[in-house]
Amino acid sequence: MEKQSNQKNESPIVVRQGRFDDLGIYYRLTNRDLSEIHKRPCEISDFSKQVVERDLGSRRLYFGIGQLKGDDVGYWKGEPDEINSNIVFFGGGIYVLPEFRNQGVGKALKQHQMDFAKSQGYSHLRTIIDNDNIPSLKISSGIGAVLESKGKTQSRFILKLGEHSK
Numbered sequence: 001m002e003k004q005s006n007q008k009n010e011s012p013i014v015v016r017q018g019r020f021d022d023l024g025i026y027y028r029l030t031n032r033d034l035s036e037i038h039k040r041p042c043e044i045s046d047f048s049k050q051v052v053e054r055d056l057g058s059r060r061l062y063f064g065i066g067q068l069k070g071d072d073v074g075y076w077k078g079e080p081d082e083i084n085s086n087i088v089f090f091g092g093g094i095y096v097l098p099e100f101r102n103q104g105v106g107k108a109l110k111q112h113q114m115d116f117a118k119s120q121g122y123s124h125l126r127t128i129i130d131n132d133n134i135p136s137l138k139i140s141s142g143i144g145a146v147l148e149s150k151g152k153t154q155s156r157f158i159l160k161l162g163e164h165s166k
């Protein structure tokens, strides 16, 4: 699945479905994601890479790669939800390199994640977001996701696919 983020063919943002060939990009983005979370340089371990490859092969992990003007600048990852795995897709995370943020890549990644989940027959998309993550909360409310439960630091949102996904 390859999709332009808006109606114009000249859109600088493209999101494509991630495949085994894209794992080098996936790991590079994961390293940046982890380093930002832990506030120190981090690298995905060889063991975690094996788990990723196993899960990708057994359809327990999916990802998309976002490009801005031809550069690989972000990704989404997701998996069948652990509770309602047959109908709910869990949007495990979206990440955009800091230097490419606030240009619409995050929204395009979320749209691609929604389209992907729908194309696979899922009826719902679930996400967990930190309560202080303003860009993520904006993306979530922009697609029409509704609050399922609010915790002290994180909240869970659910989107019924089909009503707002196009």
Ligand SMILES: CC(C)(COP(=O)(O)OP(=O)(O)OC[C@H]1O[C@@H](n2cnc3c(N)ncnc32)[C@H](O)[C@@H]1OP(=O)(O)O)[C@@H](O)C(=O)NCCC(=O)NCCS
Pocket (backbone or CB within 6 Å): 093, 094, 095, 096, 097, 100, 101, 102, 103, 104, 105, 106, 107, 108, 128, 129, 130, 133, 134, 135, 136, 138, 139, 142
């Ligand atoms: C969350 C994240 C993916 C958003 O990516 P992005 O490419 O900057 O998102 P977009 O450019 O599509 O912007 C989405 C919305 O957030 C707004 N936004 C972007 N950066 C913002 C900021 N620093 N402060 C406030 N709003 C911001 C945009 O204006 C847009 O709002 P709109 O819907 O009203 O137009 C990115 O910030 C990121 O990777 N953060 C670190 C990882 C993370 O938190 N992931 C989410 C885990 S659930």
